[in-house]
Amino acid sequence: MAALDAVEWEVCSLEPVRNRAGERTLRAALGMVPPSARYFLDSPWVTRAYANLAGMPVHQLSPDLTEMITLVVSQDNACRYCYTATRSIMKILGFPESQIRRLEENFLAADLSPADTAALDFARRVSRAAPLASAADAQPLLAAGYSIAAVKEVAVFASNSVFFNRLSTLPALPPHQMDIAERWYIRLLRPFIASRMRTPRVTQPAILQPEQREGVFADFTNALDGLPTASRLRAVLDEAWRPSALSPRLKALVFAIVARGITCAPAEREAVRLLVADGMTPAEIEQALAHLSGPGVDPLQESALTLARESIWYRPAELQRHARAVGAQCTRQQFIELIGITALANTVCRLSVALDLARQEP
Amino acid sequence: MGSTDLLIGSGAVLLAVAIAVAIRLLAERRRLRRRLDGATAELQRLQTSFQRFAPTAVVEGIVARARATDAARREVTVLFGDLVGFTSLSEHLDPEVLVSVLNEYFVRMSQAIGEHRGHVAKFIGDGLMALFGAIEPNPWQGNDAVHAALAMQRALAAYNQELAARALPTLQLGVGIHRGVAIAGVIGSQALVEFTVIGRTVNLASRVERLTREIPADILITASVREGLDPRFVLEELPARTVRGVSEPVVTYAVREFRDAE
Numbered sequence: 001m002a003a004l005d006a007v008e009w010e011v012c013s014l015e016p017v018r019n020r021a022g023e024r025t026l027r028a029a030l031g032m033v034p035p036s037a038r039y040f041l042d043s044p045w046v047t048r049a050y051a052n053l054a055g056m057p058v059h060q061l062s063p064d065l066t067e068m069i070t071l072v073v074s075q076d077n078a079c080r081y082c083y084t085a086t087r088s089i090m091k092i093l094g095f096p097e098s099q100i101r102r103l104e105e106n107f108l109a110a111d112l113s114p115a116d117t118a119a120l121d122f123a124r125r126v127s128r129a130a131p132l133a134s135a136a137d138a139q140p141l142l143a144a145g146y147s148i149a150a151v152k153e154v155a156v157f158a159s160n161s162v163f164f165n166r167l168s169t170l171p172a173l174p175p176h177q178m179d180i181a182e183r184w185y186i187r188l189l190r191p192f193i194a195s196r197m198r199t200p201r202v203t204q205p206a207i208l209q210p211e212q213r214e215g216v217f218a219d220f221t222n223a224l225d226g227l228p229t230a231s232r233l234r235a236v237l238d239e240a241w242r243p244s245a246l247s248p249r250l251k252a253l254v255f256a257i258v259a260r261g262i263t264c265a266p267a268e269r270e271a272v273r274l275l276v277a278d279g280m281t282p283a284e285i286e287q288a289l290a291h292l293s294g295p296g297v298d299p300l301q302e303s304a305l306t307l308a309r310e311s312i313w314y315r316p317a318e319l320q321r322h323a324r325a326v327g328a329q330c331t332r333q334q335f336i337e338l339i340g341i342t343a344l345a346n347t348v349c350r351l352s353v354a355l356d357l358a359r360q361e362p
Numbered sequence: 363m364g365s366t367d368l369l370i371g372s373g374a375v376l377l378a379v380a381i382a383v384a385i386r387l388l389a390e391r392r393r394l395r396r397r398l399d400g401a402t403a404e405l406q407r408l409q410t411s412f413q414r415f416a417p418t419a420v421v422e423g424i425v426a427r428a429r430a431t432d433a434a435r436r437e438v439t440v441l442f443g444d445l446v447g448f449t450s451l452s453e454h455l456d457p458e459v460l461v462s463v464l465n466e467y468f469v470r471m472s473q474a475i476g477e478h479r480g481h482v483a484k485f486i487g488d489g490l491m492a493l494f495g496a497i498e499p500n501p502w503q504g505n506d507a508v509h510a511a512l513a514m515q516r517a518l519a520a521y522n523q524e525l526a527a528r529a530l531p532t533l534q535l536g537v538g539i540h541r542g543v544a545i546a547g548v549i550g551s552q553a554l555v556e557f558t559v560i561g562r563t564v565n566l567a568s569r570v571e572r573l574t575r576e577i578p579a580d581i582l583i584t585a586s587v588r589e590g591l592d593p594r595f596v597l598e599e600l601p602a603r604t605v606r607g608v609s610e611p612v613v614t615y616a617v618r619e620f621r622d623a624e
Contacts, residue, residue, distance in 0.1 A: 130498045260501055291505060291592040313498045 007078045008317035010172040013324040014039040014336070022047040029055045031196050035177050036081065036168060042333050045239040046340035050167070052232040053160055056199075059206070059227050060150035063199040065116060066157045067093065069123040071100070072107055073161035076124050078316050080175040081168035082161065091181035093194050115144040122151070123158035126350050129262040130313065135356035148361050149205075149226055152354045156229045159347045166311055166343035171327075171335075172320040202228050216241050217255075217270050220351050223358040233348075240344055245333040249278045250301045251341050253288060257308040258345040260289050267349045303329055304338055311342045433547030438496045439507040439539060439587065440564050441480065442571035443471060443514060444489035446534040452488075455531075463525065464488060467533060470521055474513035478506045483558050489571075496546055496559055504541055504587050508595055508617055511537045511581045534580075538571025541586040569605040570614055576603075579616030587615075594621050 016038035029051035040046045074082035102110035118140040126133045138151045205226040224230035256271035284296035292305040303326045327335040480494040495503035522532040542563035596618040602611035
């Protein structure tokens with residue numbers, strides 16, 4: 001914990017709110033309203049994205065491995081909020097403190113199976129995207145006995161952490177809020193809470209319906225077909241693209257910038273297609289992507305482009321100061337949506353490894 | 363009875379000693395754990411700090427194997443900055459004042475570079491070399507480097523006002539920027555290593571910076587930087603010049619300003 005305590009972290013730029021409809025959505029999906037979700041309740045699609053991605057079931061991996069992936073990725077992204085939350089959840093789930101410490105200190109030297117070590121290393125590569133993870137990076141996992149579907153699921157949980165890391169880091173959610181594992185009432189109710197918190201596991205593959213095979217960034221969700229995440233991510237993307245406080249152009253620009261930043265060609269192609277459909281000319285798009293500005297871009301979009309670029313690799317406090325400045329230029333709902341779409345773009349672009357792996361499938 | 367008492371007494375003493383030893387060991391273990399936690403935290407802090415100056419994979423290689431052998435070709439933008447006429451200036455200043463002026467100058471330049479996603483790879487006398495795109499891929503590295511150069515100019519102008527107010531001589535900066543492929547890696551001996559880039563790209567950036575002494579321009583960029591540069595930068599094309607180590611004359615562009623909203 002000490003190392004991340006030293007990471008500079010700004011004061012939170014959002015306030016938690018109450019919203020019955022949003023709370024109902026979260027309770028239905030997760031059985032509770034997580035404290036961090038309260039900051040995003042003013043945006044229906046961000047709330048539903050939260051519910052869909054936070055409650056994502058696992059199909060191929062062990063639930064314990066997914067927790068370890070979340071810890072390692074959150075630590076690597078210096079997301080103090082997610083890191084503290086995951087640490088608390090792991091303690092509630094019964095992970096010994098010594099094991100958590102070994103994971104934090106150096107998971108490569110921790111007492112894990114070679115397969116789990118390879119999975120954590122791969123998850124970190126997916127999250128770092130420097131360079132973007134490819135099928136070649138998955139070879140150690142395949143050699144350790146993972147199926148292609150299982151490797152994709154590692155990428156899914158790593159990218160899922162990327163989503164929550166950005167969602168929490170951009171507005172600087174207060175980390176102390178989640179340091180709850182040692183509170184007396186949590187210790188008392190630990191078995192009950194653990195049963196609610198454990199990542200659910202499904203045994204049957206989840207096949208996409210024909211109507212779920214189309215939509216924005218469909219190549220990405222189709223590449224995950226068979227995993228429970230495919231339909232959830234499909235729903236998140238469809239809802240993100242419905243009319244809301246942010247224009248479709250701004251959303252597509254954010255995706256395009258993140259895609260260009262981490263050289264994810266399939267995501268950039270899809271974002272450019274959406275921008276053309278929105279009326280931008282190829283020259284306007286290229287200028288916007290090359291210079292984060294241009295004739296087809298209004299001041300809010302320009303700020304969003306810069307923030308999206310900063311969100312790929314960042315130092316938390318710098319990103320948070322930048323986010324706060326952008327937040328001052330827009331409404332609360334726009335700001336929440338901007339945080340949501342930036343987090344989602346980072347997630348989807350990092351899933352391009354699933355496209356690579358899908359090509360290897362028989 | 364007496365021997366039983368003795369036995370019980372000895373047992374009690376042994377138990378007390380065992381408890382004392384156990385408590386001592388527990389305390390010692392806690393103390394060691396705290397020290398280990400402190401050392402781990404310090405190591406992680408150092409690792410995090412070092413990641414600002416070298417790619418994460420390189421830092422991890424050094425931490426895991428005490429050395430890093432990975433080297434790669436990367437597209438980078440190299441910025442050289444040098445103080446014009448500083449050598450003659452240094453002969454007239456008290457050494458302590460000179461070092462203080464220079465250190466403060468480096469702090470301000472490093473800050474300007476860092477704010478535009480570059481990092482200072484090395485200080486060379488009164489000059490510096492900064493890299494853009496060396497640590498993470500950066501498709502905007504050309505714009506970043508030129509923005510950094512303009513920010514360095516602004517920072518120096520502010521610093522010069524302070525120097526003038528203290529009756530100290532003002533400084534003049536020359537900047538050369540070139541973009542191209544270079545070999546990036548950890549280079550040096552066991553005693554002193556650094557993450558840096560080497561190759562023709564670096565040499566040309568350095569040569570272009572030297573041209574600022576011959577041409578009335580403080581910031582010069584090459585055609586490879588100009589290509590893909592934001593059109594809001596106001597540039598002036600200069601006649602091609604021969605530079606040492608390059609067979610063809612090199613065309614450079616003077617950066618005059620950045621015109622934001624019209």
